[in-house]
Amino acid sequence: MRLLRRATPRRAEQLAALLLANLDQLTDDLLAGAIVVVTDVDLRVRRLPIPPAG
Numbered sequence: 001m002r003l004l005r006r007a008t009p010r011r012a013e014q015l016a017a018l019l020l021a022n023l024d025q026l027t028d029d030l031l032a033g034a035i036v037v038v039t040d041v042d043l044r045v046r047r048l049p050i051p052p053a054g
Helices: 014-034
Strands: 034-039 043-047
Touching: 014 034, 014 043
Parallel strands: none
Antiparallel strands: 034 043
């Protein structure tokens, strides 16, 4: 799992709570290999490998 932060300031405790609140929904995708983006308003899941554009 890789955590990328935006310019929105959040404390580590807030980030941990956000990830833990959504982890049950994301476990299967993460185990299968996916990029997951968690924002304040949605979750986006992209399975790997990501095919080349074209």
